[in-house]
Amino acid sequence: MDEWDEVQTPVVSIPSFGNSGSSWNSGGQQSSFKSSINDNEGSSWKSGSGDFGLRGGKRGRGSRGGGGFKSFNSGIGENGNSEDNEGGSWNSVGGNGGFGGRGGRGSRGRGGYRTSFNSETENENGSDDGFKSGFGGSGRRGGFRRGGGGGGEGARGFGRGGGYRGGNEEVFSRGSMMEQEGNGDGVTAGPKVVYVPPPPPEEESSVFAHYETGINFDKYDDILVDVSGSNSPKAIMTFEEAGLCESLSRNVTKSGYVKPTPVQKHGIPIISAGRDLMACAQTGSGKTAAFLLPILQQLMSDGVAASKFSEVQEPEAIIVAPTRELINQIYLEARKFAYGTCVRPVVVYGGINTGYTIREVLKGCNVLCGTPGRLLDIIGRGKVGLSKLRYLVLDEADRMLDMGFEPDMRKLVSSPGMPAKEERQTLMFSATYPEDIQRLAADFLKTDYLFLAVGVVGGACSDVEQHIIQVDQYSKREQLLELLKTTGTERTMVFVETKRSADFIATFLCQEKVPTTSIHGDREQREREKALGDFRSGQCPVLVATSVAARGLDIEHVQHVVNFDMPSSIDEYVHRIGRTGRCGNTGRAVSFFNPESDTPLARSLVKVLAGAQQEVPSWLEEIAFSAHGTTGFNPYGKVFASTDTRKGGSFQKEPPQPAVQNTSAAADDEEWE
Numbered sequence: 001m002d003e004w005d006e007v008q009t010p011v012v013s014i015p016s017f018g019n020s021g022s023s024w025n026s027g028g029q030q031s032s033f034k035s036s037i038n039d040n041e042g043s044s045w046k047s048g049s050g051d052f053g054l055r056g057g058k059r060g061r062g063s064r065g066g067g068g069f070k071s072f073n074s075g076i077g078e079n080g081n082s083e084d085n086e087g088g089s090w091n092s093v094g095g096n097g098g099f100g101g102r103g104g105r106g107s108r109g110r111g112g113y114r115t116s117f118n119s120e121t122e123n124e125n126g127s128d129d130g131f132k133s134g135f136g137g138s139g140r141r142g143g144f145r146r147g148g149g150g151g152g153e154g155a156r157g158f159g160r161g162g163g164y165r166g167g168n169e170e171v172f173s174r175g176s177m178m179e180q181e182g183n184g185d186g187v188t189a190g191p192k193v194v195y196v197p198p199p200p201p202e203e204e205s206s207v208f209a210h211y212e213t214g215i216n217f218d219k220y221d222d223i224l225v226d227v228s229g230s231n232s233p234k235a236i237m238t239f240e241e242a243g244l245c246e247s248l249s250r251n252v253t254k255s256g257y258v259k260p261t262p263v264q265k266h267g268i269p270i271i272s273a274g275r276d277l278m279a280c281a282q283t284g285s286g287k288t289a290a291f292l293l294p295i296l297q298q299l300m301s302d303g304v305a306a307s308k309f310s311e312v313q314e315p316e317a318i319i320v321a322p323t324r325e326l327i328n329q330i331y332l333e334a335r336k337f338a339y340g341t342c343v344r345p346v347v348v349y350g351g352i353n354t355g356y357t358i359r360e361v362l363k364g365c366n367v368l369c370g371t372p373g374r375l376l377d378i379i380g381r382g383k384v385g386l387s388k389l390r391y392l393v394l395d396e397a398d399r400m401l402d403m404g405f406e407p408d409m410r411k412l413v414s415s416p417g418m419p420a421k422e423e424r425q426t427l428m429f430s431a432t433y434p435e436d437i438q439r440l441a442a443d444f445l446k447t448d449y450l451f452l453a454v455g456v457v458g459g460a461c462s463d464v465e466q467h468i469i470q471v472d473q474y475s476k477r478e479q480l481l482e483l484l485k486t487t488g489t490e491r492t493m494v495f496v497e498t499k500r501s502a503d504f505i506a507t508f509l510c511q512e513k514v515p516t517t518s519i520h521g522d523r524e525q526r527e528r529e530k531a532l533g534d535f536r537s538g539q540c541p542v543l544v545a546t547s548v549a550a551r552g553l554d555i556e557h558v559q560h561v562v563n564f565d566m567p568s569s570i571d572e573y574v575h576r577i578g579r580t581g582r583c584g585n586t587g588r589a590v591s592f593f594n595p596e597s598d599t600p601l602a603r604s605l606v607k608v609l610a611g612a613q614q615e616v617p618s619w620l621e622e623i624a625f626s627a628h629g630t631t632g633f634n635p636y637g638k639v640f641a642s643t644d645t646r647k648g649g650s651f652q653k654e655p656p657q658p659a660v661q662n663t664s665a666a667a668d669d670e671e672w673e
């Protein structure tokens, strides 16, 4: 029996709650959270009527220690189901255990909310409550990690070192794959990950569910496109010209695709011609289909063997992306386009029971989608052979090749059996490509690769209306609340820099009766997926997120992005705001700029705003000028690597800028998010 077999038939999918809408953040009826903090269940959260200590605590308290929320009762507690919970059972610990975590942080001088987090135990299975995980995340710095507090069931959760940290692939990628496996599968010390995601939809209507292109979709055609490299094939103008086989073509139509976007018009023929490609196009402009369609088409026209069970699978294509949610989304797209064909895509990512994952792979796998850690693991276990591999795709390629992931990418391409770059087709896609990463990326590509730039490399999507508001650290929460009153039930993503802040802000908003959920790397996978599900469905129209949700996620109806904390890099900003304004739809991004901490970002921010024809506040311009001096700073000039770095010196180089100091929250908490 293989070691992975020791994990038997998957136990879990998303549990059904004893009380519908039981999540604290459901914003609706019956929520134990809501009912515990708010007698007036039906009241509109927009009214923001509650005053739960946070208002009082907003200056220098809350996140800076001292107070914040009090008396927060939740449904966490006595009846958590540790079996359901890959992270052990921290959430089944009675309230006191959780508070131990907070207490621990408090003792470090940052424990804003020592919250008396009393369990009301309304949530029957006590496992998917956003609140719990919120506290779990923070708890890793405190009691949770150290096994402090709690007893009985709780002790198990604590004993494993505090909540499953495996929320973020990136954490593992730092040479800690075994840690992942340990946490994941009992291969090394640590509890097994038993979580098995719910099966993907089978019904055709769900498989092909899509949102409408927006009013600016046709304006994509006006974007300047630059293809550099020799002998680039001619662009196609229609999907018919792509020569897709009937089933693929049918699936494209069912997906609501009428005409290709520029990255598809150029990317599809390049890939079909067998060329390596580094492609850059703005967020939300259809990069996923640009690589999936030609790959699937080629596999089908070559008569790829319908995959069937085998102890070792030999996929023809591997697609890598930096986060679990993104790779799952790509998998669902691949599954959609391959619907009714013999091509079988499979997805592997952390936080899910490995035995289940391997069984899925062994059922047959033509297109393997994965996050780096899990991919390397499954290849290392000998379950995936690479001899038939023809395509290697790096989505969010600049992220995949930056310091966090580059070692894993190098490991991947040097895995036994991996065809040399001359023997495979390597495709890279992103909306941003820092120059140094472009140069590094060339290592993975054939020398004659093509570089496709749709619009300005690294530029923000011009369908997103950008607003920058000057704030001080302590007025942010009030401002956020004000803002959310205007957005109402429209989907809003609120980005913060640290996992701890994500918990804190989500908690704050819930106390203010804003139905909010959160996603970050310390949340268990099931919780992450539930959070996204609740956000997608509109049950929780506000999602507080760290950078783990910044890239690639394609969620319908996201009208607003709020940068509660500015990110530390401008590329990150571009990706974050790109969660709205997708596929020709318009969106709005509001960013809180705190001059104390965000000044290093000012100059590149001015450029991004100017590049997307957005209004640049004069105070921001002043900060940008005074911070760096006026020499050589021309925000309205040519400001980005407008094209292929191989062209050398074709763009204006900027002197390196100091990194933004993350003063708003302890950077050490964040690690790789």
Ligand SMILES: Nc1ncnc2c1ncn2[C@@H]1O[C@H](COP(=O)(O)OP(=O)(O)OP(=O)(O)O)[C@@H](O)[C@H]1O
Pocket (backbone or CB within 6 Å): 210, 211, 213, 256, 257, 258, 259, 260, 261, 264, 281, 282, 283, 284, 285, 286, 287, 288, 289, 430, 431, 551, 552, 553, 554, 578, 582, 583
């Ligand atoms: N030709 C098309 N016609 C209609 N809809 C499309 C077309 N191409 C893509 N879409 C839809 O547009 C949305 C955005 O596409 P996608 O997620 O591939 O963008 P992206 O460029 O990869 O964005 P990001 O940079 O954020 O990863 C998806 O919902 C996708 O199904």
